[in-house]
Amino acid sequence: MAEDYKNLTDAELAAAFAAVQKKERGAATPEAQSFLNALTSVPDRHAQAIPTLNPVPVRPSSFGSFFNALFDPATLLSARGLVSQGAFAAVLLVTGMVAGLEAAEDPQVFDDFDVSAGLFGSEDDNYALDG
């Protein structure tokens, strides 16, 4: 009996499995064919959803848009560009002057900014010669 199983070759084993495989796949059956047809028709029923590699456009902020428009190389030296830049410089200048005038009306002394001014103060009485 021991000789029997030793004689079952790899080829015979492979042939036996091949028979099972053939039956399992059942390629020739109408059910198998209709299954394959259903798979083949997948592209007709479903659209592809592959993400594109194009970067998402980033919209600049309104401040960024303003500066882009102001210093756009295409219009930088045109009459319209020069007028815009001049107007922007004027607005900036006037804003600075107004801020300066307001500061002059209400002068501040150094102690207003010296946050440590009161930390190391000493009482003069402690050092009076006449005690």
Place this chain on the structure above:
Amino acid sequence: MAYHLQRRNKALVTEVKSRVHDSQQNTSDETLVAQVCKGDRLAFSGLVDRHGLRFRAIAVRTCGDLTMAEEMVQEAFIKLWTRPDRFDADKAKFTTWFHRVVVNRCLDELRRRKPEALPDGFDEVDHRPVADEVLETDSDNAILMAALSRLPERQRRALTLSYLDGYSNQEAAEIMELNIKALESLLVRARTKMREELRADKADLLAGLV
């Protein structure tokens, strides 16, 4: 006249399909997937022809139910068509990647369909045969499958991948996450064990093949 034109068109379509099929014979799976990424339906059809029934058989073995298996394989192929970019040819072969997709999908579905607890007092026995019994009773190769089912899990898996699922040793090793030498020695042990299991039934088995 119309009938003749229709027949000629049909013959033409068959011939074109046949030529496309011939040209795809030598194209690797990975190349076909790259073509699917570009929306090539014929490449997709080539993959279906090549692997559709193989993965259906694998899914049936995993789920134990033909209808469910067909659903799972169809879902996997839909995923392959809609998102072929998810396959990375640098990381794995198409067959080993798709094997995991199909088997994981089946296992997820089995977990999802886990039977709910029966109501109190309901003790009716389900007499329907389980998958192994179906194989044993409904197949001329029952002896072989019964012997296979008696093998230790890893040996059974190695033999199944190599002989029934049709994977090369390299692919089977990748699926089992083994190196090729380990798989080969596992196969040697599995074949020896199969011979032991089959020795009493050898005559019946060989008679069934003729």
